[in-house]
Amino acid sequence: MAVILGIESSCDETSASICIDGEIKSNIIASQAIHAKYGGVVPELASRVHLQNIIPTVDQAIQQAKIHKNDIDAVAFTRGPGLLGALLVGTSFAKSFALARQIPLIEINHMQAHILAHFIEEPKPRFPFLCLTVSGGHTQIVLVNDFFEMELLGKTLDDAAGEAFDKTAKILKLPYPGGPLVDQYAKQGDAFAFKLPEPQIPGLDFSFSGLKTAILYMVQAEERKNPNFLNERLADVCASVQQRIVTILLNKLASASLQTGVKQIAIAGGVSANSGLRRQLTELGLRNGWDVFVPKLEYCTDNAAMIAIAGYKKYLRKDFVEQDVAPLARMHF
Ligand code: KG4
Numbered sequence: 439m440a441v442i443l444g445i446e447s448s449c450d451e452t453s454a455s456i457c458i459d460g461e462i463k464s465n466i467i468a469s470q471a472i473h474a475k476y477g478g479v480v481p482e483l484a485s486r487v488h489l490q491n492i493i494p495t496v497d498q499a500i501q502q503a504k505i506h507k508n509d510i511d512a513v514a515f516t517r518g519p520g521l522l523g524a525l526l527v528g529t530s531f532a533k534s535f536a537l538a539r540q541i542p543l544i545e546i547n548h549m550q551a552h553i554l555a556h557f558i559e560e561p562k563p564r565f566p567f568l569c570l571t572v573s574g575g576h577t578q579i580v581l582v583n584d585f586f587e588m589e590l591l592g593k594t595l596d597d598a599a600g601e602a603f604d605k606t607a608k609i610l611k612l613p614y615p616g617g618p619l620v621d622q623y624a625k626q627g628d629a630f631a632f633k634l635p636e637p638q639i640p641g642l643d644f645s646f647s648g649l650k651t652a653i654l655y656m657v658q659a660e661e662r663k664n665p666n667f668l669n670e671r672l673a674d675v676c677a678s679v680q681q682r683i684v685t686i687l688l689n690k691l692a693s694a695s696l697q698t699g700v701k702q703i704a705i706a707g708g709v710s711a712n713s714g715l716r717r718q719l720t721e722l723g724l725r726n727g728w729d730v731f732v733p734k735l736e737y738c739t740d741n742a743a744m745i746a747i748a749g750y751k752k753y754l755r756k757d758f759v760e761q762d763v764a765p766l767a768r769m770h771f
Pocket residue numbers: 449572573574575576599600601603604615616617618621707708709711712713738739740
């Protein structure tokens with residue numbers, strides 16, 4: 439039997455999870471409400487709240503899994519990418535726990551873990567598959583050849599898709615994090631009410647910074663005509679913005695499938711919680727004969743279950759790290 443403790447602390451969620459023989463037994467997530475009043479994640483505050491949360495979160499994960507801490511066989515933690523101070527809390531905790539208990543330590547790449555969340559539950563994709571990984575910090579199209587053999591086919595040249603949602607929300611005077619709110623308002627709006635440009639970026643790369651500017655100018659122009667514009671048309675603006683972001687993402691994903699001939703298609707990361715993206719990907723998949731894989735909502739945004747499942751795969755390979763390991767703000771596959 440292999441019992442893995444997974445720890446995630448790369449941004450503003452402190453999370454701990456227990457995985458037993460590849461099965462997730464608990465996934466505790468402590469979100470940090472403090473950032474909302476600043477309109478974005480404040481790195482120094484994130485580190486301090488991680489420090490307060492880490493021990494109670496791990497305790498709760500152990501309790502919910504109905505195990506004792508002495509039953510844990512290895513600790514997997516997010517080494518990067520993320521906020522350095524935030525990563526340092528999870529990394530230091532994991533190292534201390536492993537040292538005290540004399541058990542192996544396993545480093546995990548956060549972006550790989552988002553993709554490996556697809557191996558928590560059925561149906562699981564077959565290799566090779568394509569994964570569109572869309573979060574607050576990244577937008578990537580990844581060719582996944584094996585659990586830890588991943589090839590980056592395309593990435594954003596500026597803002598991430600999650601940032602595009604959050605920055606739009608800010609323009610629309612919605613609180614942080616705005617992505618889920620834009621999704622909510624979009625449900626009542628007309629997705630074709632406002633025309634927004636599709637950036638012409640060659641290959642499989644993305645760009646979202648022009649879209650943000652286009653939205654700002656559009657809102658400013660409309661507000662000059664009608665100062666109450668945002669109140670009256672919020673749902674239509676959200677629906678139009680969401681429609682544009684989703685088509686940018688899906689057009690590139692379709693190109694990647696054509697180029698590689700791969701028809702196993704997955705999405706991962708916080709933005710994969712977006713209802714428009716989930717629905718339109720499913721429809722596109724039906725038209726194109728793809729097998730589509732969409733993670734359960736709790737495994738889309740940051741969580742430690744994805745770290746624990748990735749840790750379990752590395753545990754089977756005896757892929758361990760030493761105590762001198764340090765977190766990395768930037769980390770490639
Ligand atoms: O993966 P994640 O939890 O954290 C990072 O690693 O960045 O992703 C967070 C991002 C935020 O930008 C948030 O606004 C966005 O995911 N997000 C959404 C939705 N839920 C989360 N964006 C659009 N629609 C949603 N339903």
